Amino acid sequence: MKAEIISIGTELLLGEITDTNAPFLAAELPALGIDLHWISQVGDNQARLVKVLKRAWQRSDLILTTGGLGPTADDITREAIAEVLEERLKGDPALERELREFFARLAREMPLTNLKQATIIPAAQAIPNPSGTAPGWWVERDERIIVAMPGPPGEMQPMWHEAVLPRLRHRTGGTIIVSKTLKTFGLAEARVAEMVAPQLSSANPTLGVYAKADGIHLRLTAKAQSQEEAEAMIAQVEARLNQVLGKHIWGAGDDTLEAVVGRWLLERKLSLAVMESYTGGLLAATVSGCPEAAPYFKGGLVTGSDEARVACGVDYRLIAEHGGEGAEIAPAMAEAARSRLGAAVGVGITGVDEPGTVAAKTFGTYHIGVVTGRQRRLVTGSYPGDRARVRRWAVAAALFELSKVLAD
Amino acid sequence: MKAEIISIGTELLLGEITDTNAPFLAAELPALGIDLHWISQVGDNQARLVKVLKRAWQRSDLILTTGGLGPTADDITREAIAEVLEERLKGDPALERELREFFARLAREMPLTNLKQATIIPAAQAIPNPSGTAPGWWVERDERIIVAMPGPPGEMQPMWHEAVLPRLRHRTGGTIIVSKTLKTFGLAEARVAEMVAPQLSSANPTLGVYAKADGIHLRLTAKAQSQEEAEAMIAQVEARLNQVLGKHIWGAGDDTLEAVVGRWLLERKLSLAVMESYTGGLLAATVSGCPEAAPYFKGGLVTGSDEARVACGVDYRLIAEHGGEGAEIAPAMAEAARSRLGAAVGVGITGVDEPGTVAAKTFGTYHIGVVTGRQRRLVTGSYPGDRARVRRWAVAAALFELSKVLAD
Known part of the structure; x- marks a missing residue:
């Protein structure tokens, strides 16, 4: 199945917002065995959108659109699809009732312009939108499918997961594609690639190596006739990667380093305190960003100078000897945070991040x-x-160093 | 001048990376008086790229491409442009010399595959790439322009600013477009729109109102025959907006709240310390994120519990009376940070951010x-x-509250 994504909205062409819908949908399609050939962005201009849709209707089996389903005059996706398929838009009483109920729940009056969102063409079925007023459209004719979804990601993504994805999965059947990402830290990308060279040349499952902000990720993708078969293929390669990369693997899938560390602290009933110079509060902000951090995160001390380090409990003699940015200070900061805030585990970060203060x-x-x-x-x-x-x-x-200490 | 942007790379179609080049370029074009009609993403597939380029060559005056200029076999932008224009790619000795010099500076041997990057067609001129090995192309024929730039934003953006933008500005001449963004805090978007309603209906300069993470932004855009004239038009409306919005305006252009506050602290020779619960270190991380923060930012105390607040200097009787998340605690935290870390100004943040601990x-x-x-x-x-x-x-x-205190 050949697919095409069209993102609709003048703000995309003015560079006022970045199109995150297209990459979101693009990342979903491989698992369905659907090949994405084209992505385009077009403004709120019916003539131009019709041109893009006509071409897509000729060359693609599946067309995913986002945007242009709002209630105002410049929302023209419904009109453009109707024009391309030469069908008439008609008010749908059931859709109108749902729309009125949506506004009633908010205790707000429905503006008349919203009635536009209750219109539909014969080839289309409405897709419910639990998060907003714009229903989606599932249009099917001549062995082609158009799925029109709203532009706000907060409305588009739930609609995709709840209604569109299951329906497409049912349609594509046959081949199942399963992916899994393993996350590592402490090895350079080229070194990881070298260590997993045999797996990199495998055709199924395939393996990709990506440098990210939290280390090197490895993405395994298996194609098979069933979910179980694909998962077994991944498990086999994963076992091998675990042998090769060992303790460098800290998580998988949606794991974040702070969530992994938080989980281990909770399991071991340990608390954490930090003292940081180099990162200026970013470690505390990252740890406390986990919604579950309250029970284990005692707090942090952000020290911008030697005076502040001493005020927060680092021995001034140690600083006099090594300088506040010396290696020996980091464990002393960890110790001071631990005792000052009464935590089981302390982490300290220092270092030189000021250009000009030291040799380049x-x-x-x-x-x-x-x-x-x-x-x-x-x-x-x-x-x-x-x-x-x-x-x-x-x-x-x-966080990676902390995870290793907790693992011991 | 009608423009079109084409972003090239299979990783875009797999959803592995988000195309930030297209929105960057899209945001640059209005100031040149260039209308952007189309954006599309295409994979590293020569046949498909040729199709997209052929259509663009028919309908657009200016085609901006990014990506596909690397040294490997799947970098096919040069080949595709040559095919569309039916011209021959030939090695260029000057380009080859520059490429060899680039590798010599890095004291690395040049792989032979890189020679591909020293090829060019007669209609094209090379655009220097100070940050990488891929020169850009400025292609001009039949009253059409193709500008091919590298994909990595760190290479594309310098090339755009240094070589492409000046050349396009020279070309478009005539109308000058000048924009200015004013940034406000403390008013809801609808309230701002109401207050500036007369300016919102103006056709030149136009005014746009946008909700952002640091408040409501107002973007003024003026068209005129000269820079001076456009700037004068903006200054006139800006003066009026300053009257209407007063102290809610905290900055303009690329200003950030932390940079504005930092500038004022430096000017007034004041230092800052913070104590935060609700934001868990994010205030310290934001303040210390300014490269110039070292002289004025003494540090921060991140307190996850009442014990931590007391350990950092907040009076335990105050907490016993009001609770650690009560309003009265915030100034006490500010005071404690100030005295503990020896700063002229203290900021404290507390509050209830735990779902479940209090009524919804x-x-x-x-x-x-x-x-x-x-x-x-x-x-x-x-x-x-x-x-x-x-x-x-x-x-x-x-930060906004701090800026108001510093302004007094």
Whole structure:
């Protein structure tokens, strides 16, 4: 099945918003065995949208559109589809009733312009929109399908998951495609590629290696005649990757480093406190960003100077000896955070992130200390890139180090 | 001039990366008076790219492409343009020399595959790429222009600014378009729209109102025959908006709240310390994210519990009386951060961000305290949305409040 995605909205052509719907849908299609050949963005202009839709109708089996289903005059997706298929738009009493009920639930009066959203053509069936007023359309004729979905991702994605995806899965049948992502830290991309070279050349499952902000990801994709078969194929390669990459693998799928660390802290009934200079609060913000962090995250101390480090409990003699940005300071910061905030585990980050204060070659060097009642670890690293990137990387490195300590 | 953007790369069609080049370029074109009619994404497939380019060559005056200029076999932009224009690709000795020099500077051997990047067609001129090995192409024939640029934004954007934009500006001449964005905080979008209603209906300059993560932005766009004339038109409306919106305007253009606050702290030779619960370190991370923050940012204290608040200097009797998430605690936290870290200005944030701990209707309420030697302010607010959004909003609210205190 050959597919095409059309994203509709003048704001896309003015560069005011970035089209995230097309990449979202594009990432969903391989698992359905659907080949995506074309993506385009078009403004709220009926003549141009009709041109794009006509061409798509000629060359693609499945056309996914997002946007242009709102209630105002510049929402022209319904009109354009009707024009391409030469069908008449008619008000649908059931859709109108649902629309009126939606507004009644909000205790708001329905503007008359919204009635436009209750119109439909004979070839189309409405797709319910639980999150908004714009129903989607499933249009089917001449062995072609158009699925028209609303533009806001908060409406489009639930509609996709609840109504469109199951229907397409039923339609494509046959081949099942299953993917799984493994996440690693602490190895360079080229090194990972080298270590998994035999798997990289496999045709099924395929393996892709990607550099991300939290390390190197490996994506396995298997094609088979059943879900079980595909999963078994993935499990087999995954076992091999686990042998090869070992402790560098910290998670899979939607895992984040902070969620993995949080889960382990909760399981082990341990609490955490941090002290950070180099990352300026980003480690605390990342850890506390987990909705479940309250029970284990005691807090953080962000120290911008030696005075602040001393005020937060680091021994001034140690700073006098090594400098506030020296490697030895990181475990001392971890220890101070731990005792000051009464936590079982402490993490400290320091380092030189100021250009100009040191020779260029040490710019970006960070030191991470992880201290528990029984362990005391120090790692030093560096990362190329701008300040924001280096800070994010140091946070990932600290969380990875913490995960290793918790695993022990 | 009618323009079209084509983004090239199979990873775009697999949803592995989001196309940020098209929105970047789209946002640049209005100021040149160039109308963008089409955007599309196509994979690394020469037959399909040729189809897209042929159609673009028929309907558009200016075609901007990104991607497909690399050294490997799947980089096919050069080949596709040559096919569409029916011209022959030939090695260019000057380009080859530059390429060899690029590798020599890196002290690396040049792989032979890179020679592909030194080929060109008669209708094209090479555009230098200071950041990578792929030169761009400026192709001009039959009153049409194709500009082919590399895909990595770090290479594309410098090439655009340094070589492509000046050349296009020279070409479009005539009408000048100037835009300016004003940034406000503390007013709802509908309220801003109401207050600037007379300006909203103006045809030149036009005014757009946009809700963003740091408040409501107003974008003014003026068309005129000269830069001076356009700027004068903007200045006139801006003066009126300043009267209407007053202290709600905190910045313009590329300003961020943290940079504005940082500038004012530096000017007034004041230092800052923060204590935060609700935002879990995000305020410290945002403030310290400014590269110039070291001189004024003393540090932050992230307190996840009442024990941590007390350990960081908040009076336990106050917490016993009001609860750690009560409004009265925010100025006390600001005061404690100030004295603990020895700063002139303190900011405290607390509030209830745990669903389930309180009645649903108070979820998301935050309290912000700003304390200096002479002032003590408290504001309370709330914001709808998920946890990450609410936290970002509270950080913006705190920085805005701080900016008002500094302005006094």
